[in-house]
Amino acid sequence: MKQTLASPVPHRSSLVRRYQFVALFFAAAAVAIVAQMIRLQISPDAIELRSRGQLYTQELHTFFPARGEIRDRWGNVLAGNQTVYEIGVDLQTRSRNPETIAFTLSRVLSTHAEYNRPEYYDSVFTAASRQPISGTVYAVLADYVTETEVAEIRRWSQEYEQLYQDRADDKNRQTLQGLIIRPHLMRVYPEKDLASGVIGFVNRQGEGFFGVEARYNPLLAGEPQTLPMSTDPTRAQQLPAIPDGATLILTLDREIQRMAEQVLDDAIVANGAEGGSVVILDPRNGEILAMVSTPRLDLNQYWQYSDIFPGATPFNRAVSRDYEPGSVYKVLTMAGALDSGAVKPETTFLDTGSFAIGGYYIHNWNWGAWGEQNMTGCMQHSLNVCLAWVASQMGTDIFYSYMQKFGIGRLTGIDLDGEVPGRLKIPGDSDWYDVELGTNSFGQGVAVTPLQLSAAIASVANQGEMMSPHIVMAYVENGQQYTIPPRPISHPISAETAHTLTEMLAVSLEDEASDALVPGYRVAGKTGTASIAGPTGLYDSDLTNASFVGWGPVDDPRFLIYVWIEKPTSSPWGSVVAAPIFSQLAQRLVVLLNLPPDTIRLAMAAQASTTP
Amino acid sequence: MSTSSRFQQAYAQAPWRLQLQLSGAFILALIAAWMIAAMYLDVSTRAAAIGRQIQEMQVSSRSLSVNSAQSAGAESDPLSDTLSIEELRLINENLQTQLAYLSSDALMVDRATKMGFKPVAADELLYLQVAGYLPRQTAQLAPPPGPAVGEMGNGEWEVGGDPYRRQAPQAMLEWLRDEILRALELVREAQP
Numbered sequence A: 001m002k003q004t005l006a007s008p009v010p011h012r013s014s015l016v017r018r019y020q021f022v023a024l025f026f027a028a029a030a031v032a033i034v035a036q037m038i039r040l041q042i043s044p045d046a047i048e049l050r051s052r053g054q055l056y057t058q059e060l061h062t063f064f065p066a067r068g069e070i071r072d073r074w075g076n077v078l079a080g081n082q083t084v085y086e087i088g089v090d091l092q093t094r095s096r097n098p099e100t101i102a103f104t105l106s107r108v109l110s111t112h113a114e115y116n117r118p119e120y121y122d123s124v125f126t127a128a129s130r131q132p133i134s135g136t137v138y139a140v141l142a143d144y145v146t147e148t149e150v151a152e153i154r155r156w157s158q159e160y161e162q163l164y165q166d167r168a169d170d171k172n173r174q175t176l177q178g179l180i181i182r183p184h185l186m187r188v189y190p191e192k193d194l195a196s197g198v199i200g201f202v203n204r205q206g207e208g209f210f211g212v213e214a215r216y217n218p219l220l221a222g223e224p225q226t227l228p229m230s231t232d233p234t235r236a237q238q239l240p241a242i243p244d245g246a247t248l249i250l251t252l253d254r255e256i257q258r259m260a261e262q263v264l265d266d267a268i269v270a271n272g273a274e275g276g277s278v279v280i281l282d283p284r285n286g287e288i289l290a291m292v293s294t295p296r297l298d299l300n301q302y303w304q305y306s307d308i309f310p311g312a313t314p315f316n317r318a319v320s321r322d323y324e325p326g327s328v329y330k331v332l333t334m335a336g337a338l339d340s341g342a343v344k345p346e347t348t349f350l351d352t353g354s355f356a357i358g359g360y361y362i363h364n365w366n367w368g369a370w371g372e373q374n375m376t377g378c379m380q381h382s383l384n385v386c387l388a389w390v391a392s393q394m395g396t397d398i399f400y401s402y403m404q405k406f407g408i409g410r411l412t413g414i415d416l417d418g419e420v421p422g423r424l425k426i427p428g429d430s431d432w433y434d435v436e437l438g439t440n441s442f443g444q445g446v447a448v449t450p451l452q453l454s455a456a457i458a459s460v461a462n463q464g465e466m467m468s469p470h471i472v473m474a475y476v477e478n479g480q481q482y483t484i485p486p487r488p489i490s491h492p493i494s495a496e497t498a499h500t501l502t503e504m505l506a507v508s509l510e511d512e513a514s515d516a517l518v519p520g521y522r523v524a525g526k527t528g529t530a531s532i533a534g535p536t537g538l539y540d541s542d543l544t545n546a547s548f549v550g551w552g553p554v555d556d557p558r559f560l561i562y563v564w565i566e567k568p569t570s571s572p573w574g575s576v577v578a579a580p581i582f583s584q585l586a587q588r589l590v591v592l593l594n595l596p597p598d599t600i601r602l603a604m605a606a607q608a609s610t611t612p
Numbered sequence B: 001m002s003t004s005s006r007f008q009q010a011y012a013q014a015p016w017r018l019q020l021q022l023s024g025a026f027i028l029a030l031i032a033a034w035m036i037a038a039m040y041l042d043v044s045t046r047a048a049a050i051g052r053q054i055q056e057m058q059v060s061s062r063s064l065s066v067n068s069a070q071s072a073g074a075e076s077d078p079l080s081d082t083l084s085i086e087e088l089r090l091i092n093e094n095l096q097t098q099l100a101y102l103s104s105d106a107l108m109v110d111r112a113t114k115m116g117f118k119p120v121a122a123d124e125l126l127y128l129q130v131a132g133y134l135p136r137q138t139a140q141l142a143p144p145p146g147p148a149v150g151e152m153g154n155g156e157w158e159v160g161g162d163p164y165r166r167q168a169p170q171a172m173l174e175w176l177r178d179e180i181l182r183a184l185e186l187v188r189e190a191q192p
Helices: A012-042 A045-057 A098-111 A120-129 A147-163 A211-215 A217-221 A254-271 A299-308 A326-340 A375-380 A384-394 A396-405 A435-441 A450-461 A495-512 A574-592 A598-610 B003-013 B015-062 B069-076 B085-102 B105-114 B172-190
Strands: A058-063 A077-090 A138-145 A179-188 A225-230 A247-250 A275-282 A287-293 A348-351 A354-357 A360-363 A371-374 A472-477 A480-483 A488-490 A524-531 A544-552 A559-566 B149-151 B157-159
Touching: A012 A045, A045 A058, A077 A147, A077 B085, A098 A120, A098 A138, A098 A147, A120 A138, A138 A147, A138 A179, A147 A179, A179 B085, A211 A217, A254 A275, A254 A287, A254 A559, A254 A574, A254 B105, A275 A450, A275 A574, A326 A375, A326 A384, A326 A396, A326 A435, A326 A450, A326 A495, A326 A524, A326 A544, A326 A574, A348 A375, A348 A384, A354 A384, A354 A435, A360 A384, A360 A435, A371 A375, A375 A384, A375 A495, A384 A396, A384 A435, A396 A435, A450 A495, A450 A544, A450 A559, A495 A524, A524 A574, A544 A574, A559 A574, B003 B015, B015 B172
Parallel strands: none
Antiparallel strands: A058 A225, A077 A138, A077 A179, A247 A472, A275 A287, A275 A559, A348 A371, A354 A360, A472 A480, A524 A544, A544 A559, B149 B157
């Protein structure tokens, strides 16, 4: 028997089974993998896993639009933006040198008021020495750094690099590596304190305060957008085009505003007054050409606000401070009386020096009796007694009805922040007494803002139609300019009444040879001298509020000027203090408005009407 | 049966031939899959590299390293090609503000005074009537919103609506052709 040493060759079918077993094993493994993949996709945990994955594929970025500009009616920039820089340190940069960073920043920023302090070096050194723990990888070292300062830091950086270019491995080398510069925009005001009461300011958090900066903050600031940006390079997205904030075009005229500010500032100094306000508007459409208030703030240094406006000092007296206006208010009383038919211009009144109403006697400003006067004489001599009588002729209902039609005691709705409504007590109020009808007729016992009275009296200059005073003429948004049309508020008196009263007030100025007269231009106007109530409500102070309101040219009014001088010490009278200021303003205003003298203007109009 | 015929029959009936066919088909499919994968990988790599560049540029537009080459070069040449749109926008804002400062009322008055000008008084003015004179116009920084008028492509004119949202009519086949051409272009670019 032959014996073989080799192992027996497996049978062919056995081999096939082995191969089949291996194939089955791999097939089962493949099926298991596929099954697991399907299970992962459809399992209840799949949504959670997918959402977790999404966290790493996207980052939320907030994009801030540039704040819109503010311009005057001719396009001059009153508020714009400038690039400043935030300087920080990347804590993940191993080669950073906190000592060099602190030394450089404390030296370069020593001219920067905010960082010119001894402890700044230590604070930068501490911040730059921190380790990137707890997710903190970046520390801010300075902000609002100017372009010049950044250029200086870069120069230092280049010099450090050149100094150590052969010693790159030196662990103690001086370097500014890790320093990060981030540009961003800051609000700036090229005209500094010009029209500061109207414009307002923006703080570092981008919040608008006062004026149009506050009132139009959402429009100016635009809409920041927070968008998920893919971290996957294959899905790199285009940066979204965030539209900038809207640009506002104001009704203000920069040159008129500056002129009015200079005149008022000089007048306050000359008269030893506490403060003052001037409003210049176009009575035809309610556009504010200038609005001045004292004190004013350089808006680029808004942090001085509390020093310049201590206590309850209003940021803009023209809209935020109400006061008893005195005799300028008589314009409204006479307008209502003429319009209601209670009196006519030729109606006479025998002034005996006092008039009893509500159990009290009303007296004139000089405690004298002026004898028989017509209504023009009453306005010319500003007779309290006469106007109290006129109000009594109108009756309580009609008088207060007209005052409400003129918008007294209500907001004018001007598009500025911080407007106050003033106060008009009416019959039925707990603090209204019968004597109020008399005192209100000459502007005591009623509180108004300069703007409120300007807007009301502008209706007399605009054929009886009262226009909404406004400061924004147009705005530019998304490449289109939207003009805000003039808006009539009410028609408190007829055009005929307006013409009659304007003529009466023009004549009264001329007859009186008032200091308010403007050579070459016929103007109408009224003085105002108001006693100031003390804390007890008694008029026991010698100080007054001196005012003047005037408009012109009489035949076609193009401007109305309201002047308020608070507590002048040179003289208590509006005719002495405020009337010359009106004249001064008007004489310079007609030049800036390109308004020829009446004779030339009327001759040109006549020539134009006769030319075919 | 000739020798040749027998050889052909033997070749046709050879058991390894079927295996060869199967193997060939499998390898062919494998090569095709490999080529597609390679092409996909190449395109993906290029897209990722370009995407990464875009992301870096986006980051650099918001923050710059103090000693980066870009920041150093940007100072000397503000209109350098390396500046991003965001940086140009900031430069524009700065230039506008600089212009506003230079033309501010106080500086203009100061400049005029130094040149010998003085404010004119009302009685010093001489008014002339000029035919066709147009008074100074208030600021017009942008066109006013109005009815958009546009040609619709079919000879008709559309009034109203947003002209930027108006879409040109495009047939389905034209769209498909454009997409195919675009895909082919992408593949051509992906070739090494």
